[in-house]
Amino acid sequence: MSLIEVSHVSREFKSFQRPEGLKNALYTLFKREYEYKMAVDDVSFSIEKGELVGYIGPNGAGKSTTIKMLSGILVPSSGTVITGGIVPWEQRKKNASHIGVVFGQRSQLNWDLPMEDTFELYRRMYRIHNNSYHRNVDMFVELLEMQQFLRKPVRQLSLGQKMRAELAVALLHDPSILYLDEPTIGLDVVVKDKIRKFIRSLNQEKKTTVILTTHDMDDIEEICNRIIMIDHGKLVLDQTIHDFKIQGTDHYYVELSFSSNHKPLNIPGVLMVKEEAACHTYQVDSGMVSFNLLLRLLSDSYDVTDITINKPEIDEIVRRLYKRTGEREQSE
Ligand SMILES: Nc1ncnc2c1ncn2[C@@H]1O[C@H](COP(=O)(O)OP(=O)(O)OP(=O)(O)O)[C@@H](O)[C@H]1O
Secondary structure: OOOEEEEEEEEEEEEEOOOOOHHHHHHOOOOOOEEEEEEEEEEEEEEOOOOEEEEEOOOOOOHHHHHHHHOOOOOOOEEEEEEOOEOOOOOHHHHHHHEEEEEOOEOOOOOOOEHHHHHHHHHHHOOOOHHHHHHHHHHHHHHOOOHHHOOOEHHHOOHHHHHHHHHHHHHOOOOOEEEEEOOOOOOOHHHHHHHHHHHHHHHHHHOOEEEEEOOOHHHHHHHOOEEEEEEOOEEEEEEEHHHHHHHOOOEEEEEEEEOOOOOOOOOOOEEEEEEEOOEEEEEEEOOOOOHHHHHHHHHHHOOEEEEEEEOOOHHHHHHHHHHHHHHHHHHO
């Protein structure tokens, strides 16, 4: 059995619809109108121990709702979730012992306590053995560079320091699964980098399984080895990052250097996107011009001194997928 098994899970929300105008508002005192929203719709996937999974989708796609069900905060309307052999919302205590959760927008830290005391508090709460407690505190303080702010009350910490503290606390009891919801939101590039490297080394060292939701595709690129995409509550894609990059694209980029200034290539399906002295970048339609054909055409008729091939970044593929979704939505 996989570490996480999600089978035909759906979650519907019922919310009160507030009408416009005083007369209608008064009417709702007697008869309420509700709106129903299928936030997650028949989603199934399984995740093995040690996987690093990016769970992505446009705003309102159903990511947070899924993570809340996996972590036992929400109960699905239908379907089953098994994580670490249990149903998370049925055995909350056991579930808490094998998961760590970091929600970028919500803190689990006590703002009046310094991290030194918070670690101690969590040691008692989770009944963590002395050895693993000290080993983990030492490891996290070193890898997350927390030494200089261990004794400051949390309220005095910067956003980046707080996020590092959240991570350390969520992982203190050695959970086998770490749920991260937008862990790098609002952070500067240096802290983002620290956090991404930390998550990767944690995964290598402890085989912690990570499920990450984010809108930052650099998070996905640098942390994950698998990508699951949800849209309007439905699972639309589940691939390794490698396959995602290859199959998600219908074009590639080629950077060409010439021995001297050169006029643009004139090949159907090959479009110049950047021109710098004797160096051009082209976007090539891979359906029309395969890489081998391009090489042949170049060697036959052009004086090229260097060639670099680049696949589109994840960012670009995802932007195209989201745009397609948005266009579908408008035409419906
Ligand atoms: N408690 C709730 N009551 C009513 N509707 C809700 C509730 N929580 C979420 N929804 C709705 O369910 C849908 C999915 O929301 P969810 O927060 O899971 O999306 P998301 O993919 O995490 O979005 P974002 O990227 O914007 O955080 C949205 O339409 C949202 O308005």
